[in-house]
Amino acid sequence: MTNRTRTPRTRYAQSLICLLFVWAVMGSNSALAELTIRITEGADAAIPVAVVPFSESEGIPSSDKISSIVQDDLAMSGEFRTLAPEKMLSLPSKRSEVYFRDWRLLGQRYVLVGALNRNGDRVEARYELFDVNREERIMGATAGASANNMRTLAHHISDKVYEAITGVPGAFSTKLAYVTRDSANGEPRYRLQVSDVDGKRAGIRLESKEPILSPAWSPDGRKLAYVSFETGRPVVFIHELASGNRTRIAEYRGLNSAPAWSDDGRSLLLTLSKDGNAEIYRIDIQSKNLKRLTNHWSIDTEAVWDHTGNGFFFTSDRSGGPQIYHKSSEDAEPRRITFGSRYNARARPDNDGKFVYYVHQRDRAFHIAKTDLESGEETVLTRSESDESPSVSPNGRMLIYATKQSGNSVLTVVSADGGDAYSLPASQGDVRDPAWSPILR
Missing domain, CATH: 3.40.50.10070 (TolB, N-terminal domain)
Structure with a gap:
């Protein structure tokens, strides 16, 4: 491969790492962010x-x-x-x-x-x-x-x-994980927090001067995987919530990001750039053995398993800009899912294989959208302009995402058909990267 080909890809990989920092450091100088509930509107047919x-x-x-x-x-x-x-x-x-x-x-x-x-x-x-x-x-x-x-x-x-x-199980006994950012004595403070689904009983699980990103729940709801920059570079950790014990899972050269659990809790999908380009890997948590699942000159990232547990969705710019792709198995050929705009990223599928949700750019604004996987029809669900990080409730009826309201960072929940339900604004500070837990037994 010539330098002329390699350089743009290297720059894009570097920009991806920089983007992780930008997402993490955006915020206001204020005290600890706590969530308070604010109902916005319900469905017309409530x-x-x-x-x-x-x-x-x-x-x-x-x-x-x-x-x-x-x-x-x-x-x-x-x-x-x-x-x-x-x-x-x-x-x-x-x-x-x-x-x-x-x-x-x-x-x-x-x-x-x-x-x-x-x-x-x-x-x-x-x-x-x-x-x-x-x-x-x-x-x-x-x-x-x-x-x-x-x-x-x-x-x-x-x-x-x-x-x-x-006739659908409720999700009110589940938990939310999210990251808050504020400032103490002129220094940024990042906190990984876990709360009830209504934002109450929040507790800090990790506090750092360096960014924390992409929390992801284990299938049993007992652990969180996330990216921490506490060592000065991105490292993927697994955090046992009951004991507080943490294990370093991925700290390879370059990018270590976007952890996503398998259904059996034995492996994670990761984005790694250890070989020079951002690709999707599966890592066995016990043995640390890696399997590379994509191999392309483009940037492949943000993988998440589909409802079968065999295939996965991921973001790739192989078509010229970030789009959602799907592989029906680890070794299958990828199929492009989104076509509605030049930017579609961070896929989050539902539990029965009908829809995939994602961040969608339209007219310079970023919304949450979904695509019907059978018909290919795309529906834009949100009306705000800076929406990111969708996470689907375990019963598939709602999703939560981070956005801005009146200049403040909030978490907002919408029903799966796009009807606004409620928002969880931080009383102070900045809140983002929400992750909805599984139903806890």
């Missing part, structure tokens, strides 16, 4: 549901009201329209107190009632969900948690209600 304040025995903690959390969870999905308690005609806590005519007058489709009882250090919740039009109970259960873990109990109830109505 289902009306009334979450009646649960009755409470003595000793129930005054904070973290379970019914309020359930109401917020359902509203933030974008699929439900909840009724404010002050508009309710009565506050029933069991079947005999539910008068369906009242709820029909209020235009409600479903009503959830319940009661909380303190039993030592535990709180027991009895709850029932009713179909107002059919005047029948469609779900009832009892669940418990420690008195200092009310939010976990509330998210559990939200999941059960969501599944009873939609």
